[in-house]
Amino acid sequence: MTDLTIIWAGIIGFAIIAYVVMDGFDLGIGILFPFFKVGKDRDAAMNSIAPVWDGNETWLVMGVGGLLAAFPLAYAIILPALYAPMIAMLLGLVFRGVAFEFRWRDPAHREFWDRAFTLGSIVATFAQGIALGALLQGITVEGRAYAGGWWEWLSPFSLLTGAGLVVGYALLGACWLNWKTEDALQRQAVTYAGRLGILLLAMIGAISLATLTLEPQYHQRWLSFPGVLATAQVPLATVIVTFLFYRSLRLKRDAQPFLWALALFGLCLVGLGLSIWPDVVPARVTIWEAAAPHRSQVFMLVGAAIMVPIILAYTAWSYWVFRGKVGPDGYH
């Protein structure tokens, strides 16, 4: 019998990757928004994501809904542990989500909703980063429940991962605008992408090193022989991808910098997977301990096997409809 628990861990992992790939750049545009000129540039930046942000955000619901369905125990432990960052993220998403509509509905207060868009995007991103850091540094679990206080998530490390994700999403946002816009806005985006790339690499380095000190499990995974021969490929690949990223920027490619920036994120997620596998609550609960019963797994797998390819197909179609460069009046 194949182990459906591993397949479900893979599906949740896929949802997280899909979320970062798709929502990362539109949160990033929110983070960078105040730096764009009021008027044409801001409208173009907003229009480049207006038709797709809602679908992108659905992957966040897929991730957490999938977690509830496939690993209910993990869902029940993680969310109370991350109470404050999760509430902050949700409220941030409220502000930025409505800003897409409200800024057009109320030109007199557009400045206000633009700020709400930025602040909401930063808070949501920062909270996601903090959540990641808090999980990595280990949460207090007793029996089937979280047993720490309501500030346990707060640490220098979690603040560092929070900041790292803000930089990372901002990079994705800048690369997306390089791809999707023209003229001055595009040039501005390229400049930002170059600087954010360096900043992100510094962040990745710092977070990686700090991670090694958190739990013996991580240290052992990464540095003990012969495992190190495999794990060393991740930083090596990071160097190569970084080189390709900057080369594509220099060659003024449209889509390539975005794709290489995504590859950078991909490598971070691979590194994360190597650290925590096979845990769903890092260093606390394994995927098998938290797994839903076989019947739940089978039932959902039927749905996922049929629906995920269909979802990806019409998502791709929607991106295809809104392909090419965007202007202040929407897609050309």
Next chain:
Amino acid sequence: MIEQDWAILLARIQFAFTVSFHFLFPAFTIGLASFLAVLEGLWLKTGKGVYANLYRYWLKIFAVVFAMGVVSGIVMSYQFGTNWSVFSDKAGPVIGPLMAYEVLTAFFLEAGFLGVMLFGINKVGRKLHFVATLAVALGTFISAFWILSVNSWMQTPAGFEMGANGQFLPGDSWLPIIFNPSFPYRLVHTVLAAYLTTAFAVGGVGAWHLLKNRQNPGARKMFSMAMWMAAIVAPIQVVAGDFHGLNTLEHQPVKVMAMEGHYQSHPDGAPLILFGIPNSKEKRVDYAIEIPKASSLILKHDPNAPLKGLDTVPDADEPPVGIVFWAFRIMVGLGMAMVGIGLWSLFARVRRRLYDMTWLHRAAVAMGPSGFIAVLAGWVTTEVGRQPFTIHGLLRTADSASPLDAPAVAASLLAFVVVYFAVFGMGIWYLLRLMKKPPEAHEAALDGMPIRSAGITPAAAVIEGEGA
């Protein structure tokens, strides 16, 4: 109260607050998406410009409502875990997959086609755009299907086994779980409620503009369509509600006792209490105005049939009677008023004065928000009526909450209240502002979209003729 009780009470208030706010938006979008699909379908079929104009008029409103529904809905999907983690751990194997199906079959469908629906008509053509509208409408319905299945399972749990670790586990088949005893009734009742909510909102807007200008063709058309819905769907809803009530009597009799205000058992036929003030301390309804034996007649179809009261239930298993009693009366009262408006509009139509009866229009304006209030009142009736359980009869609310400190929940509740009132308050104000504008013959598309010529007249002009 000890701190744990405070934490649970605050968590309950927070859930009630966030879900009530959220529910307003899908209650509107479910109906509005279908309305838009009908408008676009009629436009495609007849080529009449009035349908295209109404489509655009309501699409702008839909976009705002939908955005608020999305962001308030994401909150709900997290809140099961942040605040009700013990419930999530125990019920997750059963309800988790149903919610996952909601995401897979509904949320992505709505969100994936929304972009094309809002911004894509110039890009994909009329037919494909109609498909996108249909997909969004279908998505809203599928979403209602799954989430009401989950809710119904919490009301009338079926098809499960108890695991050694205290979890509810699915049995051999998922059908008894999905189609649990109260689900078909709740689904029909709730979806009809969403349609009626939309019909009265649309009718109210149409009536408002008829009061200003009886000749506005858009206002006439939307008012007429809304009044057809009121005349046809409101009576059906009364019947559906009656069936739902009988189903509740069978599976959750205690909830019906609270709805009826029956503190005492009535061995020879129970009275129907129209109004009164439930007094849970003295276990009676003060100042009751009642019709003898009518409750037995409605619930048992026999005026002398015995009906048990709350005296047969331990106090610890009773829901708060006052809230359920009043919420139920508000819902039923508004439902009856809806039927009344529907009949009135039929009368006006027969007399060929549908667009001229000022008092009908005023009444329709007053009834514009009635659907939202009725939906919330109905929701309170069924949810508060389920107390003190999260999973009826099996898992108590007090045993379902996350191990959180009361100050944490108090802080988040405060944040939700402030943000929701501010943000959604603004949103609702924007909606009212959009509704205040009369539908025009050159109804503009969404802002941020390329708009060149604005000609929908002559009738043959098409939307895609206006784009880049």
